[in-house]
Amino acid sequence: MSDAGTQIAVDLNAPSRFVGNFEARIDTKGRVSVPAEFRRLLVPSQAEPAAALYACRSFFAPEIQCGGPDLPDILLYLVKTQDLIDDEGRRAKLERAVTAFTQRLGFDDTGRVVLPKPFRDHARLAGKAAFIGAGAFFTIAVPEDLDDLWASVTDMNADQKKVFEARAMPSTLARRGRGDD
Incomplete structure (x- = not known):
């Protein structure tokens, strides 16, 4: 979360909150339409000019965690707040896994993204997906x-x-x- 003393601010109480739940069909190529309500909160920024979402398989549930370019920072913040310091180095492994397994998924012209097969398999997604608001991010899971x-x-x-x-x-x-x- 910090690099050479620079602190990254993560505002989990930001006014742009992912709320509600929506269902969408997943086609045979893994394409799914992201709800417009969620796409509006993924507005491109100066640092991220192309419309995309960031996705990471949840380490704790069969679901996919999604958000904007700040998703890795949010997930790293959540890991950092946990008491995971132990002899096996689980906290360090989780911190490393957040960046290693987060992917940028670009939108097509119709607001769809392709969910990679490992993501679909992890979340047990086939045919339909539920988009579930989780405040600072949202999840994709089986309905x-x-x-x-x-x-x-x-x-x-x-x-x-x-x-x-x-x-x-x-x-x-x-x-x-x-x-x-």
Whole structure:
């Protein structure tokens, strides 16, 4: 995340957030249309003049993590915030893997990208794909994963729901905003 003392800022609270979920067909060549709502958030920058998205196979789930040119920085930031320092060097391996396995996927004239076969195989994608907003990035997964996600959230036990509700109260959120937590 830093090079010779230069710190890269990763704003996970940026106003351009990937939200919602969409389904799209994948053709036999691996082409899939990226939802227009997500393409609009992948606006080319001065550093990245061509319209493209960046994609990386998730290290933790059968899905593909996608975003703009800042995706590697976001993923490296998320790895950096984890307590992964151990004798096996997992954190260092994850940091290296983010850049080694992230690919730039260019759009065609119709807003489609070709998902490489290793990516499709990793995410078990065949025929249909779900685009799932994840805030600073989005994921591509099998549509059934949306049902599993919803079930995992709604199946919280009573104690988990109470903790979540307490943390979402306006007074708690205001206290966090002031840095009181």
